[in-house]
Amino acid sequence: MLIRNLNYKTIALIVSLIFSIGICHSQNSNKTVKAKKGEGVYSLLKRNGLSPSEHLNDFIKLNKGKLGKNNALIVGRTYYLPSTPAAVASSRSYSIFGKKYAKINPKSSKLKGMVYYLVSGHGGPDPGAVGRYGKYKLCEDEYAYDVTLRLAHNLMEHGALVYMITRDPNDGIRDSKILKPDKDEVCYPKLRIPLNHIARLRQRKNAVNKLYKKHKGKRQRAIIIHVDSRSKRQNIDVFFYYDKRSKVGRKLASNLLNTFNQKYRKHQPGRGYEGSISSRNLYVLKHTYPPATFIELGNINHSRDRKRFLQKENRMALANWLTDGILLDASNNK
Numbered sequence: 001m002l003i004r005n006l007n008y009k010t011i012a013l014i015v016s017l018i019f020s021i022g023i024c025h026s027q028n029s030n031k032t033v034k035a036k037k038g039e040g041v042y043s044l045l046k047r048n049g050l051s052p053s054e055h056l057n058d059f060i061k062l063n064k065g066k067l068g069k070n071n072a073l074i075v076g077r078t079y080y081l082p083s084t085p086a087a088v089a090s091s092r093s094y095s096i097f098g099k100k101y102a103k104i105n106p107k108s109s110k111l112k113g114m115v116y117y118l119v120s121g122h123g124g125p126d127p128g129a130v131g132r133y134g135k136y137k138l139c140e141d142e143y144a145y146d147v148t149l150r151l152a153h154n155l156m157e158h159g160a161l162v163y164m165i166t167r168d169p170n171d172g173i174r175d176s177k178i179l180k181p182d183k184d185e186v187c188y189p190k191l192r193i194p195l196n197h198i199a200r201l202r203q204r205k206n207a208v209n210k211l212y213k214k215h216k217g218k219r220q221r222a223i224i225i226h227v228d229s230r231s232k233r234q235n236i237d238v239f240f241y242y243d244k245r246s247k248v249g250r251k252l253a254s255n256l257l258n259t260f261n262q263k264y265r266k267h268q269p270g271r272g273y274e275g276s277i278s279s280r281n282l283y284v285l286k287h288t289y290p291p292a293t294f295i296e297l298g299n300i301n302h303s304r305d306r307k308r309f310l311q312k313e314n315r316m317a318l319a320n321w322l323t324d325g326i327l328l329d330a331s332n333n334k
Contacts, residue, residue, distance in 0.1 A: 030062065030080040035073035044073060048081055054108065058082035083109070096164060097153055098172015104156045111160035111330055115215045117208045117290065119165040120148035121226035123185035124193025126200065129229030131300035133178070133310065138300055140227040142171075142179035143309040147297060148225045149173050150319035155326065161215075163188060165207050175312040201283045212289040221252060221329075222292035223322075224284055227300050227309065235302040237275040238318070241294040244279035248291035251333040252326075253277040256293060259325035295322070 033048055041059060042052045050059075060071055062080040067073065093102040121144045122128030128140030145166060150173055152162045165188045171179075187193050187200075188207045194200050208222055228236060238260055240253035257277050264273040285292050297318060298305035308314050 030083055032078045032080055034078050035075055037075050039073055041071060041073060044079070045081075050082065054110075055082045058109075094156075096167065096172065097149060098174070100175075101153060101173040104153065106159065107157045109159040110327055111155060111158040113218060114155075114159075114330055115161045115163070115211075115218050115220040115290075116152075116155055116326075117163050117165055117211065117220070117222040117288075118148050118152050119204055119208070119222065119224045119284065120144040121166075121224070122200075123166045123168075124187075124200075125183055125195040126193070126197075127181055129227055129300045131229070131306065133306060136178045137181065138306070138309070139179075139181040140229070140300060141166075141185065142181055143300070143315070144225050144227050144297065145171065145185070146174055146179060147309075147315050147318050147322075148223075150316055151223070151225075151322050154319055154323040158323070158327065163208075163211055165204050166193075177310045177312070198283070205284055205287045208284075208288045208290065219330075219334075220290035221326075222284070222288050222290045223326075224292060224294045226294070226296050228296040228298060229301055230299045232301045232303075234299055235304045236296070236299050237273055238298065239275045239296050240277045241280040241282060241285060241296075242277065243282075243285040243292065246285075246291050248333060249285070249293060250277070250279070252291055252329050253293040255329040255333060256295070256322065256325035259328055260321055263321050263324075 031048075033044065035044060039047070041056065045052045045055055045059060059079070059082055060067065062082060066077060066079060073079070092104045094104060095102060120141065122141040123145065126141070128144070130140070131138040145168060148166070149164065149171075152164055153173065155162050166185055167188060167190075168182075168185045170184070171182075185193060187203050188211075191203060191207070194203065212220055230236065240256055242249040242253040244250075254277060257275055260275055261273045264271055280294070282294055285294055298308045300306065300309065308318065
C-alpha cells in the first residue's frame with residue numbers, strides 16, 4: 001500500500017559502495033526513480049528491469065529511512081535503485097585474459113564485496129608436473145594457469161574483486177589443446193618467481209597476506225590450483241585440501257566437493273565421483289591469512305585425466321564448476 005507524500009523534504013542518504021572492479025562510487029551514482037501510485041517495491045523493481053529476488057534487500061538498504069511501514073513506497077518520493085552489473089562494469093576489458101576473452105560482461109552481483117586470491121601452481125623457472133602427449137610436453141603450470149584464469153574471468157562476471165597471484169603477461173586464456181610452455185610468469189604484482197621451492201611459496205604467501213590486510217573487513221578467500229603427477233595407471237577425480245585450523249576453509253572445500261559431486265551425477269550419471277576433501281599441512285594453506293583451499297585437478301600422466309586438461313571445453317567446465325561451488329560458498333559460508 002502506498003502512502004501519499006505531502007510536503008515531505010527528501011533527506012539525501014550518502015552511501016559508499018565498492019564494486020567488483022575495485023572502483024568506489026558514491027550513492028549519487030545510483031539511478032533514481034519516483035514511486036507511482038499503486039506501486040510496491042516489487043513492481044517498481046520490475047518496472048526498472050531489476051529482479052526482485054536479487055535486488056530487494058539492496059533496495060531496502062539503499063533507501064533506509066525513506067520507506068513507509070513494512071517497507072511501503074511513498075507516492076512521488078524519489079528512491080535509489082541498486083546498481084546493476086552493467087552499471088558497475090559494462091564490458092570492461094582486462095588484457096590479462098587475452099584479446100579474445102578480454103571483455104568482462106557482468107552477469108550478477110552475487111559476489112559483490114568478495115575478494116579472491118587465485119594462485120595457480122608453479123610457474124616461472126618451475127613447470128611443475130610434466131606429462132607427455134605424443135611428441136608434446138604438457139606442463140602443469142600452463143594448464144593450471146589456464147583453468148585459474150578462466151575461473152578469475154567467471155568470478156569477475158559475478159562482481160568479485162579478483163587478484164591473479166601467479167600472472168603471465170602474454171598468455172591470456174588459450175583454447176589450444178597444447179599449451180606451449182614458457183618461463184615468463186611472475187608473482188603479483190610483477191615479481192620474478194624464484195626457483196627455490198620455499199622461497200616461491202613464501203613469495204606468494206606474502207603477496208596474498210599484504211593484499212588481505214589492504215582489504216581487511218571484507219570476506220576473502222584464497223584458491224590454490226594445481227595438477228597432480230602420479231602413476232600412468234592411476235586416474236583421480238578433482239580433490240581438495242584445507243588447513244585443519246580453518247572451519248571456513250573446510251566449508252569452502254566441502255562446498256566445492258559437493259558441487260562437483262552434483263555436476264557428475266547430472267552430466268555423467270552412473271560414473272560416480274571419488275573426489276575428496278582432507279586437511280593437509282601445506283605451507284600456503286598454513287600461512288596465508290584468508291581461508292583457503294588447495295585443489296588438485298587430476299593426474300597429468302593418466303590418459304583419461306589428460307582429457308580434462310587438453311580440451312578447452314573441459315578446462316572451461318572445470319572453471320565453471322569451481323565457480324558454481326564458490327557461488328554456493330558465498331551464500332552459505334559467512
